[in-house]
Structures are given as C-alpha cells and as structure tokens.
Amino acid sequence: MRLLSCSLSFTLAALTLFAGSTSANEPADTIAFFEKKIRPVLVQHCYQCHAGDADDIGGSLLLDSRDGMMIGGDTGPAIKPGDADASTLVAALRYESAEMPPDGQLPDQVIQDFERWIAAGAVDPRKTDAVQPPPREAIDIDAGREFWAFRPIELVTPSTTTYPSSRGLIDQYLLDRLSQSNLDPNATAPATVRLRRLAFDLTGLPPDQDLLNRWIADPSPEHWQRIVDQLLSSAEFAEQWARHWMDVARYADSNGSDFNATHHEAWRYRDYLVRSFAADRPVDQMITQQIAGDLLRYENDAERYDNVVATTFLMLGTKMLSERDKSKLQMDVVDEQIDTVGRAFLALTLGCARCHDHKFDPVPTEDYYALAGIFKSTRTLNGESQKYVSDWNRV
Incomplete structure (x- = not known):
C-alpha cells in the first residue's frame, strides 16, 4: 500500500513538472509559424504606428509585444486567442472596421495566416513588456462648446469707412475684411461677364442671346435688378x-x-x-x-x-x-x-x-x-x- 502511494505521488509530481515545462515553452512549430508568418508582417506594416518607439501611437495600440496586443488600444484588445472572428486585429486586416494597413489591404493569404495564428492560440514568444502609451487627454465637452462656432451669433457692425466700390451692406463687410488684410478688391467685371456669372450661379446655364442683348443695351442698376428677379423666378433656378x-x-x-x-x-x-x-x-x-x-x-x-x-x-x-x-x-x-x-x-x-x-x-x-x-x-x-x-x- 505504501509502495502504491509512493508510486502515485511520483507520477503526479512528474505530471505537474511536465505540465509546467510545456506552459513555459511553446511548441517549436507554433513559434516558427509566428516568426515566419506573423512577426515580419507586423514589423513591415504595423510597427511604424503601433510600436513603443513610434512618434505617434495610433489608437493607443501597441503591436510590438503580446502584452500590447492583449491590452489593446482605444477599441479594446487587438486579439482574442482562439477566436479570430472576435479579434479586432483580424477585422481591421479584413477591412471590416478600421482599414489596416491604411495604404492597401494585405493579400488574402496573409490575412488567413493571422486567422490561423489567432485560432491556434496566438502563440507569441516576444517577452518584452508592453510600453503603455501615454493616456489620451480627456475630451472637455464643456470647453469645446465655448469655441466660437458653437456660440450665439453676435452682430458685428462694419466700419463707417466708405469704400468707392461698395454697393451695399454685404460689400461693406467684405471690403472691411479685405482692408484688414491689406488687400484691394478686384476691379468691377465687364457687364457681359457679370451677367454670365449671375446666370451660371442662379440657373447653371449661360444667359440666352436675347437676355444678353437686352443687358448690353441697358446695363443700368435698375435693369440688373430686374434680370436678377427674372432669373430667380425661372424654372431653371x-x-x-x-x-x-x-x-x-x-x-x-x-x-x-x-x-x-x-x-x-x-x-x-x-x-x-x-x-x-x-x-x-x-x-x-x-x-x-x-x-x-x-x-x-x-x-x-x-x-x-x-x-x-x-x-x-x-x-x-x-x-x-x-x-x-x-x-x-x-x-x-x-x-x-x-x-x-x-x-x-x-x-x-x-x-x-x-x-x-x-x-x-x-x-x-x-x-x-x-x-x-x-x-x-x-x-x-x-x-x-x-x-x-x-x-x-x-x-
């Protein structure tokens, strides 16, 4: 009875030792697959933006270590060992979510290699601890609402300066801004050019010959106003x-x-x-x-x-x-x-x-x-x- 007990204890100890050694040392073929099929792709296509020494770590995601992949970035862990379809890295490679790499989708065979690698447990011999990217600055919603574009519109009165080319209040605003930038307005366009611009803006079509002839015969401001009204009331407008x-x-x-x-x-x-x-x-x-x-x-x-x-x-x-x-x-x-x-x-x-x-x-x-x-x-x-x-x- 004592002999059986000792034998059983030895067997359990041996099994425990064996189990510990296999968890510490991944099978050579899975490591070889990673080194041949996975690591080179990561280095060539991903490390520029997703490694600890990158100038700007994209999406707070590091792919230069297993820890980095498991911790993930803004959208969560990059891989889920044993489940390729649930891994955001695979979704990005398939162009189902974020399209990575952004300069062009990788060949189907490469994507299938990543699917196979993750499905098999995502064996990764890299032991370097993941360098945590600096936390992103929190988005201050209240401060953002103070930006001028989100504030109530304030009435700004143009200056009292009289500009020779000013024809109304809108011109006054524009000329004020030009003056602040030390710019001079363009000269007034010829009458026929102004009519073509008006017609194209309002109707998408050039003025017909009859309208052009009438405008040439009478280029007065009053006639211009009538032409504007005519085009605004047209079906083409x-x-x-x-x-x-x-x-x-x-x-x-x-x-x-x-x-x-x-x-x-x-x-x-x-x-x-x-x-x-x-x-x-x-x-x-x-x-x-x-x-x-x-x-x-x-x-x-x-x-x-x-x-x-x-x-x-x-x-x-x-x-x-x-x-x-x-x-x-x-x-x-x-x-x-x-x-x-x-x-x-x-x-x-x-x-x-x-x-x-x-x-x-x-x-x-x-x-x-x-x-x-x-x-x-x-x-x-x-x-x-x-x-x-x-x-x-x-x-």
Missing part, C-alpha cells in the same frame, strides 16, 4: 438649386452598395425640392419637413403630401441592405441618418460619436445615442420592413 440640395441629401434613384435596390418613388422627393425652391419656401420650414414632416400639422392634402414626401430625405443614402444581422442593419440605418443630418444641417460629423465622444467637436456619445433613440423609433419604411431587402424595392 428651382431645378439648379434643388440639384445642389440633392447632392447634400445623397439623392439617387437606387440604393447603390451591395444590393442596388431601385427607389421607384424617389422622384417625388426631387419634385418636392423643385417646388420648394420655386415657391421660395423658407429654409427652416424645409428642414423641419425633411426631418419630421409626417408629424407636422397641415391645412390640406397638398400640404400633407409635401410634408410626408419631404421625409424621403431620411430614407435616401447607401445602406448595407444584405447585412444578415437585422438588428445591426437597423442601427446602421440610424447611424447613416444621424451622420447625414449632422453634415447637412450642422456641418458636424455626428457619426464619430457612435463609438466614443467626438475627438474634435463637443458631441458626447450620450448625445449621439439620445438622438439615435429618436431615429430608432422612426419607421424608415412601413412597419419593420427596413429589416428586409425586398421591401426597399418598393420605396
């Missing part, structure tokens, strides 16, 4: 400026992207814009209609029609309709809507705050998701049909 807004609204007759669903009724939004510019509809009214027109009061069917059609603004734009995760598709649609509203009406990239407080503008993630809650409860299509690709064909 409404079409030209509706076209400008259609660029902002990412207008197209189809979705584009992976599944190019045709928007059969999108023309109604185009015509709404033309009508709005032709009727000199106030800009604030157009903005309200395009964001929440279906909630507005209306006096008649025509007004109700315009209010609803205007909300096509939210439906337009490229969307990844073949996304299999339908919850993600819904949030991606919301994100695209928020991003467009921010760019179109605020000149801000609100979409940056989806993952973190905006790094350059005073937009916290909290505000992004407060707005996302509104758009999430907005039915982009009837019911919940935005989940299904086939339903976008009926738009």
